Amino acid sequence: MADRRTVIAGAGLAALAATLPGRALAQPFASKRPPAAQRGFTSKAVEAEIARVKARIADPELAWLFENCYPNTLDTTVRLGMVDGKPDTFVITGDIDAMWLRDSSAQLQTYVHLTPKDADLRHLFHGAFQRQARCILIDPYANAFMADPAALSSLSARGDRTDMKPGVAERKWEIDSLCYPMRLAHAYWTATRDKTPFDALWAQAMTLAVQTLRVQQRKDGSGPYSFQRVDPSPTETLMFGGFGAPTRKVELIHSGFRPSDDACVFPFLIPSNLFAVSALRMLAQVLNEARGDAASAQGASALADEVEAALRDHGRMSDGQGGQVWAFEVDGYGNAIFMDDANVPSLSALPLLGAAARDDALWRRTRDLAWSERNPYFFKGSAAEGIGGPHIGMDMIWPMSLISRALLSDDDGEVRRCLRWLSNTHAGTGFMHESFHKDDPAKFTRSWFAWANGLFGDLILDIERHRPALLKERFA
Numbered sequence: 001m002a003d004r005r006t007v008i009a010g011a012g013l014a015a016l017a018a019t020l021p022g023r024a025l026a027q028p029f030a031s032k033r034p035p036a037a038q039r040g041f042t043s044k045a046v047e048a049e050i051a052r053v054k055a056r057i058a059d060p061e062l063a064w065l066f067e068n069c070y071p072n073t074l075d076t077t078v079r080l081g082m083v084d085g086k087p088d089t090f091v092i093t094g095d096i097d098a099m100w101l102r103d104s105s106a107q108l109q110t111y112v113h114l115t116p117k118d119a120d121l122r123h124l125f126h127g128a129f130q131r132q133a134r135c136i137l138i139d140p141y142a143n144a145f146m147a148d149p150a151a152l153s154s155l156s157a158r159g160d161r162t163d164m165k166p167g168v169a170e171r172k173w174e175i176d177s178l179c180y181p182m183r184l185a186h187a188y189w190t191a192t193r194d195k196t197p198f199d200a201l202w203a204q205a206m207t208l209a210v211q212t213l214r215v216q217q218r219k220d221g222s223g224p225y226s227f228q229r230v231d232p233s234p235t236e237t238l239m240f241g242g243f244g245a246p247t248r249k250v251e252l253i254h255s256g257f258r259p260s261d262d263a264c265v266f267p268f269l270i271p272s273n274l275f276a277v278s279a280l281r282m283l284a285q286v287l288n289e290a291r292g293d294a295a296s297a298q299g300a301s302a303l304a305d306e307v308e309a310a311l312r313d314h315g316r317m318s319d320g321q322g323g324q325v326w327a328f329e330v331d332g333y334g335n336a337i338f339m340d341d342a343n344v345p346s347l348s349a350l351p352l353l354g355a356a357a358r359d360d361a362l363w364r365r366t367r368d369l370a371w372s373e374r375n376p377y378f379f380k381g382s383a384a385e386g387i388g389g390p391h392i393g394m395d396m397i398w399p400m401s402l403i404s405r406a407l408l409s410d411d412d413g414e415v416r417r418c419l420r421w422l423s424n425t426h427a428g429t430g431f432m433h434e435s436f437h438k439d440d441p442a443k444f445t446r447s448w449f450a451w452a453n454g455l456f457g458d459l460i461l462d463i464e465r466h467r468p469a470l471l472k473e474r475f476a
């Protein structure tokens with residue numbers, strides 16, 4: 001049985017890549033997309049976007065990577081259906097046959113700007129909102145779900161010591177699992193002004209999501225969620241009966257696990273609390289404008305205000321140089337750790353989620369410290385330099401960190417370096433991976449990881465909009 005820690009899908013391809021010179025596998029840049037008849041979903045607007053942007057990319061390998069990566073979610077991970085007369089869209093992560101609330105939202109976010117141009121794409125989004133709502137109503141503490149809501153988990157999570165319900169694939173409580181659907185709903189509403197997906201079922205799920213975030217402030221006890229797993233890795237379980245490390249209750253939201261699905265050291269995960277503030281405000285706007293529900297919107301905004309105030313008081317720490325930065329995790333007693341993890345929300349990627357302004361001085365100091373040796377998961381090697389995390393281990397850089405860095409950079413030279421690293425580390429596969437070794441890109445994990453592929457597509461679209469001259473360059 002597989003889970004996100006045990007799936008190392010790139011091993012065979014990496015071994016093959018290691019036997020070939022240079023980038024032999026990439027020649028002659030033949031498409032790696034499935035044949036049209038075998039694709040999960042085809043959007044005319046997405047296909048037009050691929051053709052339009054690819055024509056502006058001078059580097060043949062970069063153009064090939066974009067054409068492979070950008071449609072990967074639609075090509076390979078979506079399953080469409082109908083439930084109770086409404087559209088249903090189930091979105092797997094790639095090589096794990098389950099739907100993560102976080103990943104599915106991030107995977108679809110890359111297409112949201114095209115929804116006004118494509119009714120079929122809007123239909124797919126309607127189905128995703130419906131499916132996410134039904135998942136949250138099954139269990140707001142779960143991070144991943146089965147396609148069949150009556151099925152038991154097919155992952156190793158089946159034996160976890162927690163309240164595993166039918167339909168749940170894994171039950172790791174992560175703040176961002178509830179925030180990502182709020183962000184996607186806001187992006188869709190902003191792009192389309194289409195009220196259709198935001199029906200009573202969706203509103204019921206959002207009410208439960210806000211209530212769950214409030215409960216996990218744990219103002220009156222430890223709350224109903226606990227989790228333990230029998231596993232040799234300490235990052236897979238929570239201490240003290242599954243409730244996690246002790247905290248002083250300061251109105252921050254407790255998280256059992258990080259976006260990497262690794263256990264928190266201190267339960268107040270600061271990048272996820274910052275994301276909660278921005279996501280709750282996004283939700284409030286949708287509730288107000290799409291549903292006319294001022295009371296629910298006010299409840300979401302009030303919680304955002306509480307958490308924001310608590311972050312100001314308890315979320316920062318010394319940078320060791322006379323300034324302050326955002327901590328990665330704190331316990332409310334004054335203890336904090338500094339690091340960063342490539343999975344988003346991360347400290348480095350906060351502006352991508354509306355959780356910080358790109359020109360915010362506090363965030364910039366934090367990002368710079370995260371991209372330094374102060375962060376134990378910042379790695380420099382002969383292939384690239386970037387951030388990884390405990391999930392895969394030392395010396396493994398995540399392309400997601402390079403993509404986030406480039407998306408938030410104001411420096412053409414830095415964006416150029418990130419593009420070169422990304423072009424040179426896919427090991428001939430034509431896709432982004434979960435991680436690769438800092439000195440040997442042929443050693444990588446997960447050859448089918450749709451979130452990273454979509455985020456790479458976002459990067460190319462962003463460069464085309466704001467730095468089109470870079471696409472006229474070669475990166476080999």
